[in-house]
Amino acid sequence: MVLKLYGSPLSTCTRRVAIVLKEKNVPYEFFPVNLATGAHKSPEYLAKQPFGQVPYIEEEDGFQLFESRAIGRYIAVKYAGQGNKVLPDPADLRAVAKFEQAASIELTNFDPFASQIAFEKVFKGGKGLGPADPKVVESLTRQLLLKLDAYEIILSKQKYLAGDEVTLADLFHITYGAMLAPLGVDALEDASKRPHLARWWKDITSRPSWQAVKDGA
Template identity: 75%
Template sequence: MVIKLYGSPLSTCTRRVALVLKEKDVPYELVAVDLTKNEHKDGAFLANQPFGQVPFIVEEDGFQLFESRAIGRYIALKYAGRGNKIVPDTADLKKTALFEQAASIELTNFDPFASGIAFEKVIKPRKGLGETDSKVVANLLQVLNAKLDAYEIILSKTKYLAGNEITLADLFHLPYGSMLGVMGIDVLLSEKRPNVARWWRDITSRPSWQAVKDGA
């Protein structure tokens, strides 16, 4: 039982899936896709991922799935009895609702701003799409800081975003959150938000993230 993970070792979304696979102790084979050669845009790749994005997975029975968060949910549910528990029991409606709330927070109140900053400062110049727009970065950072003030309120009441047990909602922050630190934007470790900093140190220290932070 080995899942094939098609993606770029350093891509944020590929590492997001690899992180979940490590948490659940599920073996996988990385099938490297060279983004610099636009391999994700050729016909063979598009036949499996019509949006031309990484990653996607293929299981031994031929089942395929793309979108990193969807893959993460699938792996966590399919292998519920393995590795670490990272989603609540589906029978517990309230815990499931809090998890979905936290997952929505990551998707709508964190990712657009963290990934937007990464695009401007790293991806845009690297791909020759123009110079970094410092005004765009400043605006995104201003909004992100305001969002993290709300995170501080949530995390002053519970250890993690969905309660006192870690979930995918926390783990999904790791790829782009870590990119912020690499870019010298240490908003997740600000002394002004001690609970956010405590949470961030906690999730970044997990063995699963340490195993994939430098490559899936």
């Protein structure tokens, strides 16, 4: 059985799923969705992804799932016995709790700022909404840097956000995080300011899974 991944090759969320598929050695067939022509807003697409967003997956028996983080968790659990371990042992309640804490950190303390910086500086113009607002970018960047100060504290005590083993919570940062430096926000790579954060970032972005999909799912 080959899983089908529907998305845009350079979409941050599509590549987030592709990272997990690579980590778990799950073969997949990629079906590109042309965002430029509005294919994701067609009636046929909306019947499968009612928000008109990418990506979604479909399995051989017709099971479909959207939302990149939900897909990542599903793949990690379904294929727990193969590839790299990216979730804690479900029997270890405290490890699971630490993972959930780390996953919440990414969702609430990183993504809202990194994704909105990317929206202002990249996606806004593409949607015909005008140029980036420098004041908005400055505010978002300032807030993100404050959040990353907390990351530095956490990562000074352990290797990854959930402990000493990599998890989905770390990997979920990669696609938006990789956009920051090219957009002029040197928040993750500056070892002179946040050495533990920089060490962590170099670690997770050096993984073969990201190297395999960084230029397209």
